[in-house]
Amino acid sequence: MYQSNCESTAHPHYSVLLPSSILSASRCEFSDLTLQIEGNLPKDLQGHFFMVAPVGSVNSGGLPYPSGNSLLNGDGMIYRLDFNPPGQVQVTTKLVTPPDYYADLATRPGSEYAKFGFHNRGITRFSKTLGLRNQLNTAFLPMPFSPDAPQRLLVTYDAGRPYEIDPNTLETVTPVGANAEWEPEIEGIHYPFQPFLSTAHPVFDAHTGKMFTVNYGRSVRNFLYTIPLINEVQELPQELEEWIDAIAGFVNGELTRDLLHRFSHLFRQVTDEISQIIEDISGIELDNFVYLLRWDGQGNLERWKVVLPDGSPIKIKQTIHQIGMSQDYIVLMDTAFVTGIEQVLNNPLPNHKNLEAMLREISGRAANPDSVIYIIRRRDLEQSQLPALGGTEVKVTAQQLTIPMEAAHFLMDYDNPNGHITLHFSHICAWDVAEWIHKFDRSAYGTHPFLPEQVQGMETNPMDISRFGRYVIDAEPAELLQSQIIYETPYTWGTGLYAYLDRLPSGLPPSRLDHIYWSSLGLWPELMTKYTVQLYEDYKYRAIPLADLLDLAKERIPSCLLHVDTTVMKIADVYQAPVGTILNSPQFIPRQGAEGNLTDGYLMCTAFFENRNEFWLFDARNLRQGPICQLSHPDLNFGFTLHTTWLPTIGPREANYKIPAVADYNSLLSQRSNPQIKELFDQHVYPHFP
Secondary structure (H helix, E strand, O other), rough: OOOOOOOOOOOOOOOOOOOHHHEEOOOOOOEEEEEEEEEEEOOOOOEEEEEEEEOOOOOOOEEEEOOOOOOOOEEEEEEEEEEEOOOOOOEEEEEEEOHHHHHHHHHHOOOHHHHHEEEEEEEEEEOOOEEEEOOOOOOOEOOOOOOOOOOEEEEEEEOOOOOOOOOOOOOOEEEEOHHHHOOOOOOOOOEEOOEEEEEOOOOOOOOOEEEEEEEEEEEOOOEEEEEEEEHHOOOOOOHEEEHHHHHHHHHHHHHHHHHHHHHHHHHHHHHHHHHHHHHHHOOOOOOOOOEEEOOOOOOOEEEEEOOOOOEOOOOOOOOEEEEEEEOOOOEEEEEEOOOOOOHOOOOOOOOOOHHHHHHHHHHOOOOOEEEEEOOOOOOOOOOOEEHHHHOOOOEEEEEEEEOOOOOEEEEEEOOOOOHHHEEEEOOOOOOOOOOOOOOOOOOOOOOOOOHHHHHHOOEEEOOOOOEEEEEEEOOOOOOEEEEEOOOOOOOOOOOEOOOEEOOOOOOOOOOOOOOOEHHHEOOOOOEEHHHHHHHHOOOOOOOOOOHHHHHHHHEEEEEEEEEEEEEEEEEEEEEOOOOOOEEEEEEEOOOOOOOOOOOOEEEEEEEEEOOEEEEEEEEEHHHOOHHHHHEEOOOOEOOOOEEEEEEEOOOOOOOOOOHHHHHHHHHOOOOOOOOHHHHHHHHHHHHHHH
């Protein structure tokens, strides 16, 4: 057990340099707002840069949340920077507004339908009557179905169907697939907004004009089964609340917290074993399923149930945050993005943080330290099921392989000569990016001090140095042929988001990803919690001793932009941000007239420092020289940003595909006995989707 050598103090002994701008976001929408330019805006900068970020809920008015909830929870705001005409940059912003957004809006506190309202549950937002919000705040997928038509664009979220938006107006247009074409996580509870688990990173094959994504569910151990019970807890009598809170306060005392932490390992082991016993006795699996979905942009979804070679279902323990695609294979991965009960239990009893802290100590678990991947042959995807039409379920077999060290993101070469696939990993070692700093979190430096209020809601530090991995795999037997792993301090601490040239001038993907750009968080003493230190103290792949990590964090490791040359697996170029600055959300933009060279372009990213946020532009061939241009506006406040994309041109959406909202939801509403819910949809949801 780690023990701090620091003296207990009333306040942390370090100054807080984490930029407040990364935790602050506005929900204001703008149209053609002209950005201020500092530096030289290149004349060959072209096209349109898209970014999405969570900006709080309909109740919060933006970020941060007063409750200290995770900044990853929030409606998605799309930001589009237009570089045409040359010499100026304009930004347009718009909230993503699926039907559940309007239901959330209509059920705010004080409204006629407030009893149906949604509440923040960690990184999710849930109503015990209406279901799960699809916040669509994570990533994009460009879809060039035809070279003669404007590209189509999806915006995505891990817990919901992807939605198509109009790249020109940024209007939310339609989900991909009707409700009936997706399998919900919870059977038998007929929420209007069903809890669908998918991937935030579907893939599109420009060679075939097909998009692939997944729809999956986990066993009874999944946190979603606990949510209705959690909501009922809110209605406990005040006296019982106070009694529970008093017990929790005693348990959270320093004398018992370490015992509770040790007990948590036994608690998790027992619950897992009980679940396994139920499976063994009954002879059935507990609601594990993974479906691979394929879509041509026009018709119904095609579906395959993915199973292991022995016919058993795949069991996803965390999430399928990202999938990969090559010419002949699809790769799924169980990613290090934990969404267990410890994430959902945000303020289960109002103002009773002692209980929340106790529940997290018992139920919290570290991310799986290994990456489990599943390889599917595309030539097996011939006969399919069309779930919209019913029919017989079709199975496809996946080969399983475990790669040491966890990851949330990976990329994949399109070429797979001789059935050999190449994967590029960012191993976020001893780090779960879904974990955030709570009000009750204590600093790792000392036994008593709570962390500064201004960092609540932010992600925590990684608990070991991140690593880049390149793996060559023989896909048919799923055997690892080659592996190269690199890391370097102070550059690879918390490597998260990536950028690369994802399409050639022809519109097709490059055959190999020889050059990839990454951003890193760095290390910050104000993001070092005692809870995460204890959670990862026994990390099996540790490269940096825990004591050294704590010392490095006190010294502050800067955020970076990195260029990795994957042909030789080395960091070819790096830019270290000034102290107190965080760089995020990189996007590669090819130069106008570039002929497909993987480094011939620019790297755009977000920059947060002090109380400012800006867009910084780098020469992709010379990161080390620093930003060549900085873009900002005093009215633009975008907070913590996520993934990005780039389109060379945009135009009005021309596709006819659209799921009618009334038909999509009425079958679910018919199973609800409360006529007020149907009234809510008729008056406040359907009018926005004629």
